[in-house]
Amino acid sequence: MTNEILAQGLANDRYLKAVQLIEQFETALHRELKQAGKQIVTDNPERFVDDGYPNHVIKQSHSKVIAHQRIDYTMDRVDSPGGNGSNLKLNLGFRWVEPGKFGEETTGALSAVTYRIKNGNNDEYQSVMEDTQNDDWDVKIADDPFGSYPATFYVPVGSAEEIQPAYDALAAHFKEFGDQFGHSN
Numbered sequence: 001m002t003n004e005i006l007a008q009g010l011a012n013d014r015y016l017k018a019v020q021l022i023e024q025f026e027t028a029l030h031r032e033l034k035q036a037g038k039q040i041v042t043d044n045p046e047r048f049v050d051d052g053y054p055n056h057v058i059k060q061s062h063s064k065v066i067a068h069q070r071i072d073y074t075m076d077r078v079d080s081p082g083g084n085g086s087n088l089k090l091n092l093g094f095r096w097v098e099p100g101k102f103g104e105e106t107t108g109a110l111s112a113v114t115y116r117i118k119n120g121n122n123d124e125y126q127s128v129m130e131d132t133q134n135d136d137w138d139v140k141i142a143d144d145p146f147g148s149y150p151a152t153f154y155v156p157v158g159s160a161e162e163i164q165p166a167y168d169a170l171a172a173h174f175k176e177f178g179d180q181f182g183h184s185n
Contacts, residue, residue, distance in 0.1 A: 029069055029094055030056065036113075036167035037071050037092045040174055047178050049076045049087070065145050066109050068095040072118065077182035079119045088182045089118040090174065094163075095145070095154075102142035102154060112154040113166040115174060116144060120181040125150035128177045138169040 009015035034054070041048045055072040070093035077088045096109045104110055117125075129141050129151055144152045153173060155166035 026069065032163055032167070033069055033071055033092060033094060036164075036171065037073055037090075039167075040090065040092070040171045041073060043171065044175060044178060047075050047077060048090075049074045065101075066096040066098065068093050070094075075117075075178075075182070076185050077179075078185055079121060079182050086119045087185075088120060090178075091116045091118050092170070097145055101145060102140070102152075102156075104140075104156065110156060111158065112156045113163065113170055114152050114154040115170050116149050116152045117178075117181045118149070120149065122150050124181045128153075128180050131177060131180075132173070137173060138166075139173045 034056070037054060057068075057070050057072075070091055073090040073092065075088040075090055079086050079088060091114075093114045094111070095114050096111050098109060099106045102110055102112065132139060132141060132153070139153050139155055141151050142154060144150065153170065155169050157163050157166045
């Protein structure tokens with residue numbers, strides 16, 4: 001079996017072409033993610049630090065999520081009283097999760113654009129989750145797949161054409177509810 005796999009990978013540069021396709025895909029996805037994040041920061045300048053260079057991560061794993069790309073933007077807001085004074089971070093991402101992980105039945109992995117607020121507290125999340133459920137948002141709520149925060153806000157995407165509208169929905173949601181997390185510095 002090993003020789004067969006090696007032979008297939010070497011035939012007609014199949015492995016090399018697959019690696020190049022992955023690089024091209026990740027670069028294009030990063031560009032979309034970065035553009036969406038830049039737009040959110042531009043539309044909400046009072047919520048972000050001026051010198052906050054975003055932290056970008058690409059990870060393929062077989063743990064909580066199958067794979068993800070994310071960018072963290074440092075906010076000009078700190079965790080609520082009783083916290084340790086840490087700056088909040090907008091964690092904007094693209095994730096692939098196992099079927100059913102976000103409570104949606106799919107035939108394969110669910111791909112979604114997501115955001116969560118790092119260092120936000122449970123009460124703040126609960127308030128935003130309730131307000132989101134009470135209004136007519138295209139944004140859905142799921143348990144954070146990493147278990148670090150009470151929720152992840154997400155919009156499923158199934159095609160390239162759905163990515164920008166999904167990020168637009170997350171941006172509108174963040175514009176509406178971002179001030180409910182933490183307090184100004």
